[in-house]
Amino acid sequence: MMLGLNATVALLVALGAARLNHRPGVAQGPVPDETAAHAPARLNALTTRGTAFVFDLTVRPARGAPYRIEVEHPLDLQDIRVHGAALVRHDPRRPWLVDLPSHPSAAELTAARAAARTEDPEPAPRVWTPPPGAPVLLLTGILTAVLVTLLARA
Numbered sequence: 001m002m003l004g005l006n007a008t009v010a011l012l013v014a015l016g017a018a019r020l021n022h023r024p025g026v027a028q029g030p031v032p033d034e035t036a037a038h039a040p041a042r043l044n045a046l047t048t049r050g051t052a053f054v055f056d057l058t059v060r061p062a063r064g065a066p067y068r069i070e071v072e073h074p075l076d077l078q079d080i081r082v083h084g085a086a087l088v089r090h091d092p093r094r095p096w097l098v099d100l101p102s103h104p105s106a107a108e109l110t111a112a113r114a115a116a117r118t119e120d121p122e123p124a125p126r127v128w129t130p131p132p133g134a135p136v137l138l139l140t141g142i143l144t145a146v147l148v149t150l151l152a153r154a
Contacts (some may be wrong), residue, residue: 011140031097036089037061038101040112043084044068055080058124059088059098060115066124073100078109085116095127 045056052072060066071088078100080086087104091097104112 008140008144011136030099031089031091035091035093037092038104038108038112039088039090040115041086041088042116043080043086046081053081055086055100057086057088057098059090059095061090061092061095063092064095067095067127068124069096069098069127071098071100077102078104083113085113087112 039059039061041057041059043055044058047054047056049072052074053076055071055073056068057071058066058068078086080100086100087109088098089101
């Protein structure tokens with residue numbers, strides 16, 4: 001029982017520390033290659049955080065509604081700040097997984113820039129990013145409830 005209590009406390013402390021570092025609306029890349037899709041993105045704002053660029057982008061996926069997300073990257077390899085548009089890799093099923101490909105082909109980049117520069121779209125909502133450890137915390141709560149129920153019946 002004491003070992004289980006100590007393990008639960010350690011898990012909750014670790015999840016709490018991860019939660020403190022979580023920033024809603026910030027991409028959690030990289031995108032797995034098997035689920036990656038490319039989409040044009042429009043630059044809304046550019047800031048820095050430490051030594052990394054923070055691109056506030058509106059991603060316009062082929063299927064689905066546009067959404068805003070911040071992507072951190074140490075370099076501006078696509079000259080996003082000059083062109084105001086980028087090509088991003090994203091996971092269509094998990095929109096919070098977004099990253100910037102390092103060396104997209106010139107044709108893909110040109111097409112993405114043209115698509116992102118079309119008429120001014122309505123402001124897109126920020127994408128919801130799940131907090132780290134949310135599935136683990138939910139599973140831990142369920143297992144704790146089952147264990148307490150079993151111990152109460154014994």
